[in-house]
Amino acid sequence: MPQLNENFLKLEKNYLFINIAKKVNEFSKAHPEADIIRMGIGDVTQPIAKCVVDAMKKGADEMGVKETFKGYEDSGAGYDFLKEAVSGYYKSFDVDILPEEIRINDGAKSDCGNIVDIFGNDNTVLITDPAYPVYVDTNLMSGRKVIFADSNEENGFAAMPDPNVHADLIYLCSPNNPTGSVYTKDQLKVWIDYAIKNDAIIIYDCAYEAFITEENIPRSIFAVEGARRCAIEMCSLSKTAGFTGMRCGYTVIPNELTAKASDGSEVSISALWGRRQGSKFNGVSYPVQCAAAAVFSPKGIKQTRENIAYYQQNARVIASALDEIGIKYTGGKNSPYIWFKCPNGMGSWEFFDKLLEEANVVGTPGAGFGRNGEGWFRLTAFGDSERTKEAMERFKALKL
Numbered sequence: 001m002p003q004l005n006e007n008f009l010k011l012e013k014n015y016l017f018i019n020i021a022k023k024v025n026e027f028s029k030a031h032p033e034a035d036i037i038r039m040g041i042g043d044v045t046q047p048i049a050k051c052v053v054d055a056m057k058k059g060a061d062e063m064g065v066k067e068t069f070k071g072y073e074d075s076g077a078g079y080d081f082l083k084e085a086v087s088g089y090y091k092s093f094d095v096d097i098l099p100e101e102i103r104i105n106d107g108a109k110s111d112c113g114n115i116v117d118i119f120g121n122d123n124t125v126l127i128t129d130p131a132y133p134v135y136v137d138t139n140l141m142s143g144r145k146v147i148f149a150d151s152n153e154e155n156g157f158a159a160m161p162d163p164n165v166h167a168d169l170i171y172l173c174s175p176n177n178p179t180g181s182v183y184t185k186d187q188l189k190v191w192i193d194y195a196i197k198n199d200a201i202i203i204y205d206c207a208y209e210a211f212i213t214e215e216n217i218p219r220s221i222f223a224v225e226g227a228r229r230c231a232i233e234m235c236s237l238s239k240t241a242g243f244t245g246m247r248c249g250y251t252v253i254p255n256e257l258t259a260k261a262s263d264g265s266e267v268s269i270s271a272l273w274g275r276r277q278g279s280k281f282n283g284v285s286y287p288v289q290c291a292a293a294a295v296f297s298p299k300g301i302k303q304t305r306e307n308i309a310y311y312q313q314n315a316r317v318i319a320s321a322l323d324e325i326g327i328k329y330t331g332g333k334n335s336p337y338i339w340f341k342c343p344n345g346m347g348s349w350e351f352f353d354k355l356l357e358e359a360n361v362v363g364t365p366g367a368g369f370g371r372n373g374e375g376w377f378r379l380t381a382f383g384d385s386e387r388t389k390e391a392m393e394r395f396k397a398l399k400l
């Protein structure tokens with residue numbers, strides 16, 4: 001009989017968004033007449049930019065012609081044309097990343113979860129709380145010790161390290177999911193110094209960088225001095241370019257990033273990750289990589305920014321409704337998420353039920369993202385603009 005990985009038995013029974021979907025389906029069955037507006041899961045709704053779709057079609061056509069057909073991409077790390085496009089994108093905000101330091105993947109979630117394969121199970125993992133559940137879940141699955149840095153109202157939901165606490169791996173996400181908060185360069189420098197002092201590695205998730213509007217907020221941890229010695233960065237086209245149904249992202253590991261093996265030798269993190277990917281991942285499809293490269297073309301940037309502007313307008317609608325009611329929130333400015341305090345001291349799930357039952361609007365209970373999320377709630381700006389307006393009218397009409 002196989003022995004189970006019983007760490008899985010210690011997890012919450014379902015992934016957060018599966019739980020929410022179940023609850024919403026039950027409500028919908030019981031109230032078939034309800035016109036439900038979904039602002040829970042952070043999933044995009046706007047169609048992919050035309051030049052990106054055209055590039056994907058061209059790539060698909062090439063697959064049907066003998067001379068241009070492609071099987072496996074040799075390196076498994078992605079086509080050079082895409083890695084060069086990503087490298088050029090980094091350059092546009094003054095960050096130097098070599099194409100060879102980039103690996104193309106099927107989205108940030110996979111790499112955020114899978115990267116733990118190359119690290120031992122005795123590491124102490126520091127995660128800001130609240131957090132994207134993938135960071136906690138994937139480390140608990142391997143039985144690692146997880147400790148938390150509190151993000152809360154007092155620190156503007158931007159947790160900082162405690163110099164008296166040691167960690168080996170650190171997860172940071174900016175713009176943050178779920179709170180929408182962002183780290184400044186100075187704050188990231190504190191984390192980088194902490195990581196270097198602790199010989200730790202930061203796993204930096206910047207899947208929402210395209211939503212940054214403030215000039216002084218870094219779009220990459222590599223915009224901050226010292227990061228190349230201690231950080232891995234993961235980004236995705238899911239939110240930048242509407243790729244949640246297409247699947248494409250990228251992970252950056254600087255050539256000089258190493259960690260010590262137990263025999264004292266320095267091991268390249270990039271080489272180790274490449275070894276893991278070589279055995280477990282066969283790459284992203286050619287047409288999708290063609291589409292992804294088009295995202296970084298001048299036309300692609302212009303067209304995808306139009307969708308981002310659309311979502312940013314939704315964020316303003318949500319924020320101004322909350323302002324009107326007098327509810328405190330973070331996010332919205334550099335992020336598609338608005339994170340607010342549940343009215344009248346309600347619990348997160350209590351407010352979830354109220355909003356669903358009385359306004360037929362679905363959000364995400366903050367408690368689903370960790371201990372510090374209790375009493376808070378997340379709405380996404382990824383919806384249709386008219387539906388977002390309608391949802392906020394219903395919200396304002398709630399008897400609070």
Ligand code: MLT
Nearest residue numbers: 040041042043109177238
């Ligand atoms: C979220 O709602 O937090 C998103 O679904 C994150 C993701 O893309 O997995």
